[in-house]
Amino acid sequence: MEPVEIIQHSGGVIGVAWLMIALPLLGAAILLLGGRRTDRWGHLLGVVMSLASFAVAVLAFVELLGMSGDQRRREIELFQFIPGMVDMGLLIDPLSIAFALLITGVGSLIHIYSIGYMSHDPGRRRFFSYLNLFVAAMLLLVLADNYVGLYIGWEGVGLASYLLIGFWQHKPSAATAAQKAFIVNRVGDFGLAIGVFLIWTTFGSVAYGPVFQVAGQAEQGVLTAIGLLLLLGACGKSAQLPLQSWLLDAMEGPTPVSALIHAATMVTAGVYLVVRSGAAFFPVGSTAALVVTVVGVATLLAGAIIGTAKDDIKKGLAGSTMSQIGYMMLGAGLGPVGYVFAIGHLITHGFFKANLFLGAGSIMHAMNDEVDMRKYGGLRKLLPVTFVTFFIGYLAIIGFPLLSGYFTKDGIIETAMHHSPVLGWLAVLGAGITGFYMSRMVFMTFFGQKRWAEDAHPHESPAVMTVPLIILSIGSIFLGGYLVLGNTLANWLAPAVGGPEEPIEFHFVTTPGIATLVLVAIGAAFAWMKYGRAEVPVVAPRGSFVTTFARRDLYGDAINESLLMRPGQWLTRLAVFFDNRGVDGVVNGIAAGIGGTSGRLRRIQTGFARSYALSILFGAAVVAGALLLVGNI
Amino acid sequence: MGETITFWVLAVVSVSAALGLVFSRKAVYCALMLGVVMLSLAVLYAVQDAPFLAAVQIIVYTGAVMMLFLFVLMMVGVDSSDSLVETIRGQRFWAMIAGIGFAVLLALAVGQAAIGDPAGVTGANQRAGGNVPALAELIFTRHVFAFEVASALLITAALGAMVLAHRERTRPRPTQKDLAKARFVSGYPGPLPGPGTYARNNAIDMPARLPDGSVSELSVNRVIARHDVEDGRLPDDPELAEAIRQAAAEEEEHNASIAGPKEDR
């Protein structure tokens, strides 16, 4: 089933879909330009703008629901952005509206949560303005009907991410982490920019409609090149190998930011890009699609392994995020069936990972911003709501049967298994490791002995923080089943990304499914033995070579440093040396040569008029001789 | 034939005088040599049918310019003869090379040129009724503008010379009282003894003897004393010689105080 035609649209709620972007942008502008005058009500304005955007998204969604399947790709024109090249417009179709709902919905919940979380921070107004800016940029990214609009949104979320990671810029670690995220993303964004240039030169357009229509006619090599360049961009934004190194450091930002940007939404932009361009540039069986799946599997294993060794609860969750996005990438490389599960996993992950992160934020809130899990323990009694919601998120992510993660992740594993057993079994292994590290996290935090710092007085968070947790955990329970069972999501997405030839049937009992459950159970049991039943040392033991390997992010930073930073430094020093000795040497040498020669030549100027007269006479003699020689006399 | 004899005689005279101008040590001799050259040239002008120029040469050059030279020479000291030591290394050698080379080149050029018989200016002179009217016609018709410019140049030069030679008085003119005071302050209020008094000879450069028989170094002109010292014309009498040396030393001191400290060379 091919994606349907894009239809020009006007009127209705979809006609004013640009409000979705404009409202949070307005909020950000008011808060940033208003300055301290808006301190008192700034956070409320941010929440209202986010909720209003959510309302527009819901209304647009309802209007889209009212149309028949082949009418559901609506395009609205906004303005001429670059005359003759880019007409800015919005594409409202099942895919983009699903993202819009996720971004504004989860975004609004996190806005509300942040009111409580940031209540004591002097920069709260600034925080909400950045959040609003992020929402606006992310919505532009997913709603734009062309690659240039997507690129603007892409850079916008990059900026918001940079500002929010470095939100506590007085901490050197936060400032460094922000710069690291920005620089690593430069690499990916560079690839994306070149990809967009290549699309323009190949197809003469950057709008999705025309490009996808004629994409099949281009040369295979060009298509692969475009696909790989777009994938490079996706790798940067979604923290996939080899551009994964920034995500773990990005946890320096406030926890709501980690939840919204670095778990639920922004890091999934790469998946969106691959799925959106999938039919054109990542068709099943193509080189680009193969690379996507390989990157996905490699990242899901790497993220999971990193997650097993982290004692910092947020970094553990960040490793988990990498791993889960690896699953999505894997799905996005597997064609229409894979798209359904990839998007499905993306949505459910958005819920349960936001749930987990906000839960972690709630725990930190209770523990004086302590992030080391070795200093938690036995918190389930004191933080009942946080515990229950966190536990639901935990069950969802490890794929406990009938919860959200179970349906979407198993779907990806099944599809991968169908596609290539190697990829499939590696994904199963990743699920097993997920079971271990998530269990470890839960056991270290909520079970076992108290290992708190002396001045810790854990207490449950206020309602403004727990209510979003409850809502998110409800989504974590039911959303997966709702989306997958009965082909709801597949049917919904079919007009946008194409659908499978025959309806997907979800089998509850399959070999990989059972294998996954067994592995997860083994992982959880191992974690219980090591961290639940046994005593957890407050100071991390030295660990084996493998532990160190995982703790140091699989030596990702070391590789970057030795492969890129050191040669770069040498190159810089070489350039400086060349500039000092070579360029300056030539310039200074010429100057010194002229100066020295002049210093000697000026000795001719003796001040004796008679010497000058002698040279004049010689000159006259020479002139006379010359004239005589040429015979003019 | 007459012209040839005149030319050769005057050529030898003028070249010898020119060489004398270059090589004679005393500036006054130089001036005299230059006068000889100019007179010779005046005659050569006359020989070549240029009587007006010959007259002007004698009147302007030999008469006015040469007198001016001599006047200035007297003013700055007739004695200012050059020392024969050349201070700039290689200057003489290269000057000779350049001078001889230049002369040879010019002579070669002249010798190479195919020069026919001279047309002579007699015709041109006769057309206007003589050399002077012919020149006058040219000056006041075709070249009248150049002539006016030349007159302006002469006026400017006269004014320039006046401005350059004029010395502004920086202190009031001393009155008789001032002069009298200065004389008493000098420690010798009476008139200086004249030279030659009680001297064995009557020469102006011989110091006088005072009534007590001692020698007065004040009686001899210091400039003359310096010349005597420079030329080694000192009297045999040691007392007299000492007095002359003292006067000469005073003159040197005086000169040095006027010239101020010279920059080191």
Place this chain on the structure above:
Amino acid sequence: MTTHYLVLSALLFAIGAVGVLVRRNAIVVFMCVELMLNACNLAFVTFARQHGNLDGQLIAFFVMVVAAAEVVVGLAIIVTIFRTRRSASVDDANLLKY
């Protein structure tokens, strides 16, 4: 005959030039310059005779005028310099140098 006059003129000019170069007394140097000018005048007069018109004599006349002006100003300068420096040597006026 013209050739002889011209060679004599060249000879006097060269002698004058050498004199300018070797003499240090500013007044003598000036005299040598006058000698060079006179040598030129001789050449001009000779050319006038050779070509049969009076332009050469005219030029010689103007040269005399200019030479007179030059002598006046030049000697005034020499006197001024002598007044301040007590020296008529051209080598003593050598402050304008490296």
